[in-house]
Amino acid sequence: MAEAHQAVAFQFTVTPEGVDFQLSREALKQIYLSGLSSWKKRFIRLKNSILTGVYPGTPLGWLAVVAATVGSMWFRVDVSMGLIVRIRERLPCGCYWSLRSRTLLSAVLFSTGVWMSGVLLWRQTLKLLLSYHGWMFEPHGKTSNNTKIWAATVKVLSGRKPMLYSLQTSLPKLPVPKVEATIQRYLDSVHHLMDAERYARMEALAREFQKQTAPRLQKYLILKSWWATNYVSDWWEEYIYLRGRGPIMVNSNYYIMDFLYARPTPLQAARAGNAVHSILLYRRKLDREEFMPVMALGVVPMCSYQMERMFNTTRIPGKEADSLLHLSDSRHLAVFHKGRFYKVWLYHAGKLLSPCDLELQFQRILDDPSTPQPGEERLAALTAGDRLQWAEARSRYFSRGKNRVALDCVERAAFFLALDEDAHGYVPEEEDSLSTFAKSLLHGRCYDRWFDKSFTLVVYSNGKLGSNAEHSWADAPIMGHLWEFMLATDQFQLGYCSSGHCQGEPNPALPPPQRLQWDIPEECRLVIDTSYSVAKALSDDVDFHCFCFVDFGKGRIKKCRTSPDAFIQIALQLAHFRDKGCFCLTYEASMTRLFREGRTETVRSCTREATTFVRSMADPDVAPSECLQQFREAAEKHQLLYRLAMTGAGIDRHLFCLYVVSRYLGVDSPFLAQVLSEPWRLSTSQTPQQQIKMFDLEANPDHTSSGGGFGPVANDGYGVSYIIAGEDLITFHISSKHSSPETDSKRFGKNICQAMLDIAALFGTLPSKTAN
Structure with a gap:
């Protein structure tokens, strides 16, 4: 060969x-x-x-300080006020050290100390400035002079061109909220969701916890916040993700979609070639730290640490807890097609393969007539089933021989590529086309994605693509950053020739992809079949409905002088009440990346103000003007909660960490046990976009992103993801379970549409319609 x-x-x-x-x-x-x-x-x-x-110091700046110090000595000016002489006196004397040499070395040491002191002072000043979050609580469009001065100072101290991780040490630590504030906010968030008897019992538990148990737990948590970079993130990763023993497919992993309308090429191998090359260009820029940190309002840097494990990372199953394997580099790709696994080298002669070379390699895989080896076709179902079963099978059957070599190739790959046999994408004439597209990305056939990889790139036979991402290593905005770069580079920088192939001429002398060899015994195949059965039952139970809301978008919502996110969240409350006839705890993900190593916090969107508004909409005796006033109050409350969550004053991460401390200390807390057992029957998230502005979305409306989604969190609840794409489009991704008689994703989607229209009608921007 x-x-x-x-x-x-x-x-x-x-x-x-x-x-x-x-x-x-x-x-x-x-x-x-x-x-x-x-x-x-x-x-x-x-x-x-x-x-x-x-940073923000530079070697050139250090050299300038040294030159200025030495130059001042030349003119017999002692800028050190005697410190250089004192340093010289403490240097070792020897026959090889002249007085001039020791004086010069002393000047260099003094200059270095002055330079480092300036750098540390600069950083500490910036950290103090970034600890100020009052700018978030000012009314939109009414920025105070103090905030303007603060923003200008932050911009100056951040430097002109910081690298990706340059400002990490200047980010403040996530503060530990006061127990009293957290408990009071918790009680306020559930008061309207409980009857009087249940609330009285919960309030009694909360007050008892606050007086007796919480002070001891809080001391340990404060101690951790002093010692650790972030008092939440490591426990969140371990206990919420890595210690989960159930399937990560559907329950944890999420997906991201291709352009909604555009299809750059119908050729599967060509699209894969451009996409993979774009992703590798991103990896190179990431390794070289050539990206600037994502900036809130273009001024405030957000933490970038989650990007470190984007590539060359795999979740390794364990008996009690999984772990993350991260390599500093990987020079190959693992590819799956029609039940077969391949290894594709990404470099040749020390250079990254061009898109046309990658297209050639992928076309060779597509043209390969060989059949899967025994047990190979559904092998990846092990990553879709229960974690304990996968851990035991990995230890027993994949720890030596050719299975170990092949598994290492998959787990140590830069990422995983699935060349899918099916064709998917948005077809306006087909109502369910976006929903089937979403389900395919979420779980596929349960064995054609490697769910343990940091992400699996899926390229379909018609040239459309998407991604399935493992959740423990990072949150969705991090993958969204890569995704925006990949789509923009693929379409607007690399492009395709008129025949749909990648630009350039491939090198036919490239060694062909290497087929991975497996030796899977019969007993292992039985384990694979068991994992597949578990995964298949889980995937078949997913009821998915994905649709585009085109009646209006953020352009019209902003004319109503309200936050688009608050508008949608309140519409979800109205839709849920019409769908189920009740309210429930609602989870909305908010980021805490204003702090070092921050991940997420929960915004409890089902507020007292939101439920009051929803009830008034259901009451024909309440005037529209009163409903509108109640909506504005609900929107203001939602914005306040979102800002509190972003600035470290949320509820749920604090209570979670207190619970972890209580388990370490062996302390039972009925209050914490009750809080953490409450189900989130409505789990929501907004997909960010335009984190990297590589093209003008208004000038290229066909290249609107479809966003992404996730599976339902509760067996009898809904998972809702949405992306506010452009001025006139909002795409919703709704998931639930067929097995629940209380839920129906398509019905809930209709209720969302109606709720959006009814709220808009309150502002007089649309004619009112009767709710279903």
């Missing part, structure tokens, strides 16, 4: 005359170029770590 010949650097033969060596120049050249590329990458990382470590 060609790849076998490429792998041999030399051959030797033992003869009576001695040993005859035959060197392969091409193989040695490849080894040299590969090593050279690796050392270049190490040097770049070392250089970036130095530049990031001293």
Whole structure:
């Protein structure tokens, strides 16, 4: 085979005359170029770590301080006020050290100390400024002069071109809220959802916890906040994600979709080539820290630490808890097609493969007529089933031999690529086309995605694509950052020729993709079948409805002088009440990346004000003007809660960490046990967009993103994701379970549409319609 010949650097033969060596120049050249590329990458990382470590200082700035200090000594001006002389006196004396040499070294040491002190002072000043969050609570469009001065100062201190991780050490730590404030906010969030008797019991538990148990737990939590970078993130990753023993497919992983309307090419291999090359360009920029941090309002930096594990990362199953395997680099890709696994090298002669070369490699896989090996086709179902069963099977059947080699190839790949046999995408004439597209990305056939990889890129036979992402290593906005770059680079920078193929001419001499070899025994195949059965039952139970709301978008909502997110969240409350006839705890994800290593916080969107508004909409005796006033109050309350969550004053992460401390100490708390057992029957999230503004969305409306979604959190509840794309479009992704008689995703979607229209009618922007 060609790849076998490429792998041999030399051959030797033992003869009576001695040993005859035959060197392969091409193989040695490849080894040299590969090593050279690796050392270049190490040097770049070392250089970036130095530049990031001293930011906003620069080596040039250090040199200027040294030059100024030495220059002042030349003119007999002692800017150190005697410190240089004191440093010189403490340097070791020797025959090789002249007085001038020791004086020069003392000046360099003094200059370095002054320079580092300036850097630390600069950073501490910026951290103090970033700890101010009053700007978030000012009315929209009414920025105070103090905030303007603060923003200008932050912008100056942040520097002109910070690298991705340059401002990490300047971000403040997530504060630990006061127990009294957290408990009071919790009681306010559930008072209107409980009857009087139940609320009185919960209030008694809360007050008892606040007086007796909480002070001790809070002390430990404060101690952790002093010691750890973030008092929530490590426990959140471990206990919410990695210790879960159920399937991560549907329950944890989420998906992201392609452009809604545009289809750059109908050729599967070509789209995969451009997409993979774009993603690898992103990885290179990530390794070199060439991205600027995402800035809130273009001024306030957000934490970037989650990006570190985007590539070369796999979730490894364990018996009690999973772990994350992250490599500093990976030079190959794992590919799945028609039940077969392949290894595709991403570099040749030390250079990244071009899109047309990648297209050639993927086309070779598509044209391969071979069949799956016994047990190979549904092997990935192990990653879709129960974690304990997968951990035991991995230890028993994949710890040695060719199975170990093949599994290492998959787990150590940069990411996973699935060349799907089906065709999916949005077809306006077909009502369920977007829903089937979403279900395919969420779970596929339960064995054609490697759910443990940081993400699986899925490319369909008609050229459309999407992604399924594992959740423990990062949250959706991080994947969204990569996704926006990939889509924009694919369409607007790389492009395709008129025939739909990638630009350029491929290299036919490239070694073909390597087919992975497995030796899966019969007993392992039974385990695979069991995992597949569990995953299949779970996927079949998912009721998904994805649709585009085109009556209006954020443009018209903003004319109503309200937040688009608050508008949609209150509409969801109205829709849920009409759908089920009751209210429920509602989870809305909010980010806490204004703090170092921040991830998410919960906004409890079902507020007292929102329920009052919903009840008034159901009462024909309440005038529209009164309903409108109640809506404005509900929107203001929602915005307040969202801002509190973003600024570290949320409820749920604090209570979660108090619960973890109580378990470590062996302390039973009926209050915390009750709080953490309450189900989120309505779980919601907004998909961010335009984090990287690489093209004008208004000038290219066909390239609107479809967003992404996730599975239902509660067995009798709904999961709702939405993306406010452009001025006149909102896409909703709704999930629930067929097994629940209380839910119906399509019915809930109709109620959402009606609720949106009815609220808009209150502002006089649309004619009122009768709710279903």
